[in-house]
Amino acid sequence: MSEPEVRIRDLRVVYGDGRSGVDALGPLDLDVMRGQFVSVVGPSGCGKSTLARVLVGLAEPSAGSVVLAANERGSAMPSAIVFQDHAIFPWKTVLQNIAFGLTVSGVDHAQANARARSWVHRMGLTGFEDSYPSALSGGMQQRVGVARALAVEPDVLVMDEPFGSLDALLRDVLIEELLGLHQDLRCTVVFITHSLEEALVLSDRVVVLSARPGRILADRAVPFPRPRTLEVRDDPDFGSLRQDLWHLLRSQVDVGRSADERAAG
Amino acid sequence: MSVPQAEAQGSTAAAAVAGGRPAHRRARIGWILPLSLVLLWEGLTAVGVIDDRFFPPPSTIGIGAVRMVAEGDLLGDTLLTITRIAAGFVIGGILGYLTGLATGVFLTARRIVEPTLSAIYTVPKIALLPVFLTIFGFGEAPKIALVSLTVFFYVWIYTMEAVVQIPRGYRDAARSFRVTRRQELVHVVMPATLPSVFTGLRVAIAVAVLVTISSEYIVGGSGLGYLIFNSRALFKIEDAFVGIVVVAFLGYTLQLLVMRIGARVTRWHGSAPVATVRVNV
Known part of the structure; x- marks a missing residue:
């Protein structure tokens, strides 16, 4: 039994301080093994984005521990994140955006550019190296965001609803691309989403969080073999798994609503 | 892919x-x-609706300008005015930008200086001219100081507000790569605020023209402001109008210059900076 790449124990995050603090997340235990693709789904406001932020050091646990094995190994970039919005810098070109993580961690200019260039090609952005994001479509902008995170070769890739603002067709295209990337790189991914379909197509495991403060309600293995395509959606097991998780989620949406109504009343 | x-x-x-x-x-x-x-205007003076003794037609103003350039005082006064505007703009712009960054980035700094600066901001700067004359004596210093102060406030406020309003996502994206504060400043804060800074600079240059002309008007001796004031006092209405036209062109050209530079350095920005003008001289 190897050590998990991500080891979360009794994690709690409270926003604000003292008695006026709001419980955002937890207590929560979660292990993610190396190379595993784990999706975290949950109703709005359940703290799943908070979990993503903790994993990349943008938020601090209020209690409990989050251990990245990469940190222990002394990795240069234990984790990197892809956001839904404001992901890439509009004042930097495509190449500069992708090279950003390398540049700020002290990789020399020529090498950073060379590595960024290889990601430009890999993500199908050839010819747009010197374009600014404003000249790119939403899908291409998000490819830049993914490339920027992957260029630093993070041990854990965190994705916080990365396809949330794309139209359905484009989302499918990017999901297929991500399946291909994961197939090639075998990287550890924690993927935050509110779409069960996205989660089931992409993941090895789907973790369902409760309404705020998010706790783990279910942790299901996704049995479909890899390499995968979007066609797993047609598998009869896909439908039943989705149905099963949907019922769990559905109950939480109602819980959240009645809690809000109580608070309002 | x-x-x-x-x-x-x-x-x-x-x-x-x-x-x-x-x-x-x-x-x-x-x-x-x-x-x-x-x-x-030309037409109405030609048919006599407008009295050309008080409002000389554009053609007369044009001829007057040529004569004044030939006599040699117009170019000299214009250059002096430009120098004062430029000196004040550079000094006030740099100080305003640095103060804006510092107060934008550090909440404590903002809390310390903001009430004081806001109070001074609302004082019409031209009203401070007598104070500046007392401090700096006659000569260039009080005029340049006054222009600097005016420019400072615009650039400071536009820069500070721009820093505060940077979408959190950009900073988070940078911080997720474990950047240092200095890297965050260079890679996020400074570029993200450039469009607003240039909007501030554009407003500031327009007001700098106004303040320079006013102080020349009041202090006297030289510059376009003095030329307008003095010509009118001597009933050389035509010369006063030449001065007014030159000031208008100067203001227009300087604003255009700032906007052009701004458009060049913020090429990545979708639209040209649009000024939400808050004039407070």
Whole structure:
């Protein structure tokens, strides 16, 4: 039994301080093994984005521990994140955006550019190296965001609803691309989403969080073999798994609503 | 990975159209109004509706300008005024930008200085001229100091607000790569605020013209402000109008210059900076 790449124990995050603090997340235990693709789904406001932020050091646990094995190994970039919005810098070109993580961690200019260039090609952005994001479509902008995170070769890739603002067709295209990337790189991914379909197509495991403060309600293995395509959606097991998780989620949406109504009343 | 070429090229083509020809057409439309007014003015003086002793027609002003350039005082006064504006603009701009960054980035700094600066901000700067004359004596110093102060406030406020309003996502994206504070400043804060800083600079240069002319008007001796004031006092109405026209052109040109530089350094920004003008001299 190897050590998990991500080891979360009794994690709690409270926003604000003292008695006026709001419980955002937890207590929560979660292990993610190396190379595993784990999706975290949950109703709005359940703290799943908070979990993503903790994993990349943008938020601090209020209690409990989050251990990245990469940190222990002394990795240069234990984790990197892809956001839904404001992901890439509009004042930097495509190449500069992708090279950003390398540049700020002290990789020399020529090498950073060379590595960024290889990601430009890999993500199908050839010819747009010197374009600014404003000249790119939403899908291409998000490819830049993914490339920027992957260029630093993070041990854990965190994705916080990365396809949330794309139209359905484009989302499918990017999901297929991500399946291909994961197939090639075998990287550890924690993927935050509110779409069960996205989660089931992409993941090895789907973790369902409760309404705020998010706790783990279910942790299901996704049995479909890899390499995968979007066609797993047609598998009869896909439908039943989705149905099963949907019922769990559905109950939480109602819980959240009645809690809000109580608070309002 | 597949390359969605059509998708990409479509959007760049759209961007090119948005920033191309229509902009030139907009620029041309801007000339219609001033040219019509000039023609109307000329026409009304020719038929005698406007008294040309008090409002000399544009043609007379044009001839007057040529004469004044030949006599040698117009260019000299214009240069002096430009020098004062430029000196004040550079000093006030740099100090305002640095203060804006510092107060934008550090909440404590903002809390310490903001009430004081806001109080001074509301004082019409030209009202401080007597104070500055007392401090700096006569000569260039009080005028340049006054222009600097005016420019400082605009640039400071625009910069500070821009820093505060940087979407959190940009900073988070940078911080997720474990950047240092200095890297965050250089890679996020400074570029993200440039469009607003240039909006502030554009407003500031316009007000700098106004303050420079006013202080020349009051202090006297030299510059376009003095030329306008003095000519009127000597009933050389035509010369006063020449001065007014030169000031108008100067203000227009300097604003255009700042906007052009701004557009160049913020090429990545979709639209040209638009001034929400808050004039408070």
